Amino acid sequence: MSEPNRVDIWQINLGRRITATEMLCQDLEEAKGLVIALIQEPYLRKGKIPYVRGYNAVHYDGNEPRAAIIVPNKLHYFPIPALTDRDMASIMLGKETNVISSIYMDGLITVDITKPLQMVADYSKYAKCRMLIGCDSNAHSPAWGDKSLCGRGEAVEEFLLNKDRKS
Secondary structure (H helix, E strand, C coil): CCCCCCEEEEEEECCCCHHHHHHHHHHHHHCCCEEEEEEECCCCECCECCCCCCEEEEECCCCCCCEEEEEECCCCEEECHHHCECCEEEEEECCCCEEEEEEECCCCCCCCCCHHHHHHHHHHHHHCCEEEEEEECCCCCHHHCCCCCCHHHHHHHHHHHCCCCCC
16 A cells, blocks of 8 residues: 555556556556556557546657656646657656656667667756656666676666766
């Protein structure tokens, strides 16, 4: 059971599947407290994220968004257009103290895969606020439970561990 003023954060790649989406919607409606869902590869109905009672969906309004954030109506937030595109959705939560982003990193794109992470880090530094990123990086690393390490995993690890990065 959630504590007062507590917000749980869930992250999931729905694989564009209706069954996974229906299960998430049911879980959100049955949740005991406030939940923000960071979604990658959402199922779309007529180009839109399906409605969840009591929640708003934040995502790119263009063609086939691959990242979204489902936010309870009760929370004070606003979308961050500069950090929202087909593969990223971002909000400012609370009194401009928390940037929350959902990011999908296409496994077929190999150039500069950490760019969206850097964009959120730069924005957070500029706004002097904390950041939280839920991401499907399509990267493998023992650091997050995989048995092997791939080049994408190395790039994301390096970004996360680099104390001298721009932000």
